Amino acid sequence: MSDKKEKNNKPFEIPRPTFPKRAVVTGGMPYGNKELHFGHVGGMLVFADTYARFLRDRIGKENVIFVSGTDCYGSPIAEGWRVKVEKGEFEGTLEDFVRRNHNKQKETLDAYGIEPNLFAASGLGRSKEIHAEVTDKFISSLHKKGQLEQISTMQFFDEKAGVFLNGRQVVGKCPVEGCCSEKGYADECDLGHQYMPEMLIDPISTLTGERPTMKPVTNWYFKLGAYEKLMKDWVETLKKRKDIRPVVWKTIDEFLKQPMIYIKRDFEEKYLAIKDQLPAHEYLEEKKKPSFTILFNELADCDAACHVLAENGIRYRTGKTLVPFRLTGNIEWGVPAPVMDGVEGLTVWVWPESLWAPISFTQTYLEQQGRDRAEWKDYWCSKDATVYQFIGQDNIYFYGIAEPAMWMAQQESAEKTADPAEGELQMPVIVANHHILFLNKKASSSGSVKPPMADDLLDYYTPEQLRMHWLEFGLGQQSVSFFPKPFNKPLLEEEAALKAEGQPINDPKFTDPVTKNALLTNVYNRMIRTAFYTLQKRFDGVLPDCAPEEKILADAKKAVLDYERQMARFAFHQCTYVLDSYIRNGSKYMAKALAKPDDLSDEEISQALANLFHIVKTAGVLLHPMAPFGTEKLRDYLQVDERIWSWDTIFEPLTYFVENGHKLKFLPPRTDFFARHESQFAQSE
Ligand SMILES: [Zn+2]
Numbered sequence: 001m002s003d004k005k006e007k008n009n010k011p012f013e014i015p016r017p018t019f020p021k022r023a024v025v026t027g028g029m030p031y032g033n034k035e036l037h038f039g040h041v042g043g044m045l046v047f048a049d050t051y052a053r054f055l056r057d058r059i060g061k062e063n064v065i066f067v068s069g070t071d072c073y074g075s076p077i078a079e080g081w082r083v084k085v086e087k088g089e090f091e092g093t094l095e096d097f098v099r100r101n102h103n104k105q106k107e108t109l110d111a112y113g114i115e116p117n118l119f120a121a122s123g124l125g126r127s128k129e130i131h132a133e134v135t136d137k138f139i140s141s142l143h144k145k146g147q148l149e150q151i152s153t154m155q156f157f158d159e160k161a162g163v164f165l166n167g168r169q170v171v172g173k174c175p176v177e178g179c180c181s182e183k184g185y186a187d188e189c190d191l192g193h194q195y196m197p198e199m200l201i202d203p204i205s206t207l208t209g210e211r212p213t214m215k216p217v218t219n220w221y222f223k224l225g226a227y228e229k230l231m232k233d234w235v236e237t238l239k240k241r242k243d244i245r246p247v248v249w250k251t252i253d254e255f256l257k258q259p260m261i262y263i264k265r266d267f268e269e270k271y272l273a274i275k276d277q278l279p280a281h282e283y284l285e286e287k288k289k290p291s292f293t294i295l296f297n298e299l300a301d302c303d304a305a306c307h308v309l310a311e312n313g314i315r316y317r318t319g320k321t322l323v324p325f326r327l328t329g330n331i332e333w334g335v336p337a338p339v340m341d342g343v344e345g346l347t348v349w350v351w352p353e354s355l356w357a358p359i360s361f362t363q364t365y366l367e368q369q370g371r372d373r374a375e376w377k378d379y380w381c382s383k384d385a386t387v388y389q390f391i392g393q394d395n396i397y398f399y400g401i402a403e404p405a406m407w408m409a410q411q412e413s414a415e416k417t418a419d420p421a422e423g424e425l426q427m428p429v430i431v432a433n434h435h436i437l438f439l440n441k442k443a444s445s446s447g448s449v450k451p452p453m454a455d456d457l458l459d460y461y462t463p464e465q466l467r468m469h470w471l472e473f474g475l476g477q478q479s480v481s482f483f484p485k486p487f488n489k490p491l492l493e494e495e496a497a498l499k500a501e502g503q504p505i506n507d508p509k510f511t512d513p514v515t516k517n518a519l520l521t522n523v524y525n526r527m528i529r530t531a532f533y534t535l536q537k538r539f540d541g542v543l544p545d546c547a548p549e550e551k552i553l554a555d556a557k558k559a560v561l562d563y564e565r566q567m568a569r570f571a572f573h574q575c576t577y578v579l580d581s582y583i584r585n586g587s588k589y590m591a592k593a594l595a596k597p598d599d600l601s602d603e604e605i606s607q608a609l610a611n612l613f614h615i616v617k618t619a620g621v622l623l624h625p626m627a628p629f630g631t632e633k634l635r636d637y638l639q640v641d642e643r644i645w646s647w648d649t650i651f652e653p654l655t656y657f658v659e660n661g662h663k664l665k666f667l668p669p670r671t672d673f674f675a676r677h678e679s680q681f682a683q684s685e
Pocket residue numbers: 174175176179180181189190191192193
């Protein structure tokens with residue numbers, strides 16, 4: 001111990017984290033072509049919801065706006081709808097199709113207790129109108145500030161139908177060497193390889209079945225390349241922060257490099273023969289690698305080189321670098337782009353508009369609340385506020401690079417900065433999760449392993465069992481696989497085979513990992529019941545006017561502060577560990593204190609109950625963001641109002657919130673606060 005500490009006679013306390021006065025939480029934008037699969041919910045939305053609920057308790061629910069919504073536009077939706085109508089699987093307009101999917105997504109969120117202040121839709125209702133206005137302003141303002149440029153590229157054109165073709169409206173063979181995908185779309189294949197449209201092998205228009213031609217198109221692009229230096233500044237600040245996950249700044253950093261092309265060693269001779277036709281570049285030999293690298297100072301030179309290489313049959317891969325970010329396209333099903341410099345008839349590409357859609361949704365929400373739409377700036381453009389964006393790691397390029405650069409580009413001053421002034425769009429806090437896998441495979445609805453839809457899981461589990469299970473995953477650090485037993489075919493088959501042979505099923509691997517940790521359904525549930533039943537038996541349900549003991553208060557305080565510290569850096573799994581040990585220790589205390597309740601005097605049992613209810617209450621407040629249904633039921637039986645959840649009074653005992661002689665709601669025998677799913681009772685019988 002240092003002298004200072006001894007003098008003060010006070011142990012060192014870790015400073016508590018600080019939170020903003022106001023906050024926006026965003027939970028990605030589920031795409032409007034289908035219902036939610038488990039990855040939307042378990043990989044991202046549960047985390048956004050838990051954090052939003054935590055903030056509501058921590059800084060006051062009037063200061064938190066959690067928005068999410070259906071991403072309505074783009075060619076996969078339009079094409080998905082067209083095909084479904086053609087096959088007779090759907091009747092109605094494209095908008096009907098999107099509305100149906102949006103409504104189903106909303107129902108799924110409700111079932112999981114995921115409760116944004118607004119779950120909007122970029123292409124439906126009032127949020128559509130506001131989003132169109134915001135989009136128009138956002139792009140016009142970038143244009144006025146000299147942040148946009150026109151670029152012409154070649155695009156597929158269906159002569160018979162007389163329209164440009166986008167994305168999935170063209171199918172061919174992927175041109176990337178070694179890729180066997182037959183599902184090559186306009187500029188990427190279903191395995192994620194990207195290429196120039198003119199490279200696609202045997203393209204066919206899905207509209208007419210004809211081979212499309214190529215025509216030049218002009219689009220608006222944001223000058224993303226100009227932000228390399230500022231993005232580097234920003235990355236430096238991110239690296240120093242404990243709340244920013246390394247995957248975020250590492251992924252951003254990968255793009256902050258000069259333009260380069262990788263060429264396979266097999267093509268080295270061909271390259272040497274034509275290298276003088278290429279724009280000025282630097283050659284890196286890299287003898288030990290299977291490819292060599294050529295470096296360019298200018299992106300335009302790199303692009304020109306790609307064309308020369310392609311014309312000469314040299315296969316190559318381009319390195320990551322900041323390239324102009326396309327804002328517009330010519331997909332009919334999109335937000336109209338403003339007419340600028342006489343360029344008409346364009347719509348906005350779905351990715352950029354989905355980045356400012358949360359601003360549109362914030363305004364929509366404020367208007368719904370009868371507040372001034374202009375208040376959105378208090379949430380997005382104030383140093384007193386923070387915007388937390390929960391995303392999957394695959395989207396870091398958009399949320400972590402394109403978005404912050406566009407935000408900086410909107411600054412009034414010609415001198416842009418990565419530390420925006422008050423009143424300017426502030427840099428977001430990006431909370432990126434690693435992949436949630438299904439049976440150890442990266443789940444994709446188009447892949448061979450079909451992940452379950454979010455709704456299907458609710459046939460076997462309660463929403464809170466699933467929420468708690470996913471929160472334990474630690475997706476902030478690594479990809480984790482989800483193994484729900486009822487959906488784990490290989491395991492079920494193995495179990496059935498053993499049963500058929502009359503073998504015992506006692507290997508722990510046959511235990512369902514989702515229900516294995518029965519912290520809530522078993523330990524905490526029993527603790528609450530015991531507290532209630534004992535109180536009912538001894539004091540007719542009236543809370544004794546007795547303070548918890550110092551040791552109990554100190555343990556609670558420690559759990560609260562640990563949890564807060566972990567939550568401030570989005571370490572949800574660590575928060576569940578804090579709760580786990582706090583509740584299990586509480587259970588041990590209960591077993592000891594109430595071992596022989598009938599032998600205890602009224603005074604002794606009053607003290608034990610005061611202690612026990614403080615543990616129940618503290619655990620309940622910490623669980624409230626994670627398990628909203630069960631904890632609200634607890635609040636109902638405690639007969640207290642919502643102030644119980646507030647962190648302003650989190651260290652106070654239950655008696656602080658009620659009058660003397662407060663009576664709890666009668667708890668009938670065998671009442672569950674955190675029930676198991678009915679299918680799990682059937683199993684155990
Ligand atoms: Zn491919």
